[in-house]
Amino acid sequence: EMDFDTVAKYSALHAKPPGLSSQYGTAGFRTKAENLDHTVFRMGLLAVLRSKQTTSTIGVMVTASHNPEEDNGVKLIDPLGEMLAPAWEEYATCLANAEEPELQTVLSDICQKEKVDLQHSAFVVIGRDTRSSSKELSQSVIDGVSALGGQLQDYGLVTTPQLHYMVCCRNTNGNYGRATVEGYYQKLSKAFMALMKQAVTERDGHLCLKVDCANGIGALKLKEMEHYLPKCLRIYIDNDGSKGKLNHLCGADFVKVHQKPPVDLEMKINEKCSSFDGDADRIVYYYNDAAGRFHLLDGDKIATLISTFLKELLVKTGQTLTLAVIQTAYANGSSTHYLEETMKVPVQCAKTGVKHLHHKAKEFDVGIYFEANGHGTVLFSKAAEDKIRHQAENEKDNRKREAAKMLENTIDLINQTVGDAISDLLLIEAILALKGWTVQQWDALYTDLPNRQLKVKVADRRAIDTTDAERQAVTPPGLQEKINALVKKIKQARAFVRPSGTEDVVRVYAEADTQENADNLAHEVSLAVY
Ligand code: NG1
Incomplete structure (x- = not known):
């Protein structure tokens, strides 16, 4: 039985302003921070129900990604670190919009429809970005979890993809990694260094990178990550939050939409630069050429680089695994043309929103998905992962074994749960080092249509x-x-x-x-x- 008295008592502290209505959209709830308290509290409640139903850890992330500082948002993370299941998005919307007296009925309805066994224990992990409103809102999530007697761990300030990683780790018996930020850094740095060891040339200068962190959580976490990375990778962090405002005239979304560098970012000619968004789940690259022309290497170009790399490795291993790139309608026509005609890589188009791309990418052994705005990752099927790991261990042919090892390291470097700016950055830098490519050589793969x-x-x-x-x-x-x-x-x-x-x-x-x-x-x- 649910203890409604306790829920009601807590809920009174997070009362819903009457008439306010919102929807669980592509990226959860997003609105002005001052209108969000009841919603985040209720997402704490919902996370407990989802946790009981799946008998797994569920994540709740407080962030509004690339939106302005005044906004905030909340999204739930499902057991494998994936986006919330569609049916539950609807429950989330119902719950957020229920007027106070209806709350009990809505909660009971969800339990009934989804056969939630209230006897089960619940575990919820919580994270937040650097917005000034995030701390208090995550406290309201905690109240929501507590109101239904759920257990929780508050990870505090983390990037969105880090929280996805934690959820996945906790639900896979540690097979994916350790569920701590150190575990995350260790896993990624280990894979990165193993890949870099396989690089034949380390031409000087290629491993320098300027990163605009959108004055967000990415700056904090990239600084922490740096302690685990080899000295040969020189990262200059800009827009680290010490002076500018979150996402204001900087960040991946600003750069992509305006097709220009962050205001105030110093760029030398041909200098390799990149931008994260406010919660570090997106990354784009860019540079200014000698003529002062701005070149953007967006999610499409990242997908092209990664899929070229992976396809070459698969050929070398002799494995027959299916590989495809998933894009959205926003993908530049030149990228689609290049992938299909030159690379002979199948391309599929999905609806906007990572969950749609993620879903399609799962249909392949190796599914590379990126939104043009820089949000993306690579998914390896269980079968593909097993085959690759087996070959990396047992293959007699040196060339094939090396290729399999490279693939294995790539699997460990990429955050398969969701797009991750830090993980993507490391993979891109490793690929460029392995190929001995400058950002200009990468850019020259194809020319974007205006x-x-x-x-x-x-x-x-x-x-x-x-x-x-x-x-x-x-x-x-x-x-x-x-x-x-x-x-x-x-x-x-x-x-x-x-x-x-x-x-x-x-x-x-x-x-x-x-x-x-x-x-x-x-x-x-x-x-x-x-
Ligand atoms: P909407 O507002 O639905 O276009 C935007 C991005 C998506 C995705 C979500 C979530 C574009 C054109 N759209 O969605 O790709 O990233 O935000 O953050 O970039």
Whole structure:
């Protein structure tokens, strides 16, 4: 039996402002921090129920990622470190929107529908980013867990992917790693150093990297990680939170959307730079060339680098494993073309949102997924992982064994639970070192089509419904025809619109043969949206 009196007592301390309504979207709940207290408390409650139902540890992360400092958010992490199951996203929305007197009924309904055995114990792990509101909100999560008698561990300040890692470790008997931040650093640094040992050349200068940490948690954690890394990797951390504001004029999202470097970041000609987002689950690379032109190496280029590397290794091992890259509609057309035509790597398109990409990537032995904005990782099927580890141990042929070992180290270096800026950074640096490539050589794989992303405020963004992995609008009637007509007029053009899952806007994307055409096309499409 649930102790509703206790729940009610706690809930009174986190009362829901009447009328307020929110939705568990692509990235959990996200809104102004001052409207979030009842939601995070209730996510503490929900995490306990999910934990009892799955008899596993569940994670609750307090963050609003790349959103402004005033915002905050909360997301739940499922047993294998994955995003919350879709049915539970709906419960989360119901629970967050229930008025105080309905709370008991909503909780009982969830228990009944999901056959939650209240006798089971519950364990919840909690983490938070560096926002000024995060500490208090994570305290409210703790209240929620306590109200239902759940046990918990508060990891305090961690990156989002670190908390995903903890959840996975705790639910896999330590097979994935130790569930501590030290365990995380040790696992990654060990794999990184093993990979670097396999590098034939360590050309000087290639292992220097400037990292804009968006004035967020990434700065803290990258500094901690550095103690575990070899001296040959020289990292210069900028936007570490000591002067600037979180995500303000910096960070991966700013760089990607504005297609320019963080304001105030000093960049030498051809210097290799990168940006994390506010909770360090995204990374993009960039540099300025001698002519002062800005070059962005986004999630698409990262996916291309990683998949090229992995495909070459798979060929060397002689293993016949399936490999594919999963993108979204935002992937630059040039990247898709390069992967399919030059690399002969199959590409699939999924809906925006990591859970969709993650889901598709699981269909392959090796599934590489990245959103253009720099959020992504690689998934290895259990069978593939077993085969690779077995070969790394037992293969007689030296060349094949070395390749298998490299794959094994890659498996250990990549955070398979979710996109992870720190883990991605280390993998990218290792690949560049192994290939003896500069950032310019990597960039030269293909040239992006000029593109533009815009957001449009509309009365009701839900009026737009899409199909074909969001590349076609089905409603409102006539919109897609208008877009088609605009696209037809321009060379190499592509455009689409979709309602954002994290902001109250409609996003417009356009690419074309020239920047001017891409800008104009995006503008005209946004006019068609009104
Ligand atoms: P929305 O707001 O649904 O476009 C944005 C990103 C997603 C994903 C989520 C979660 C773009 C175009 N969209 O979603 O890729 O990262 O935020 O953070 O970058």
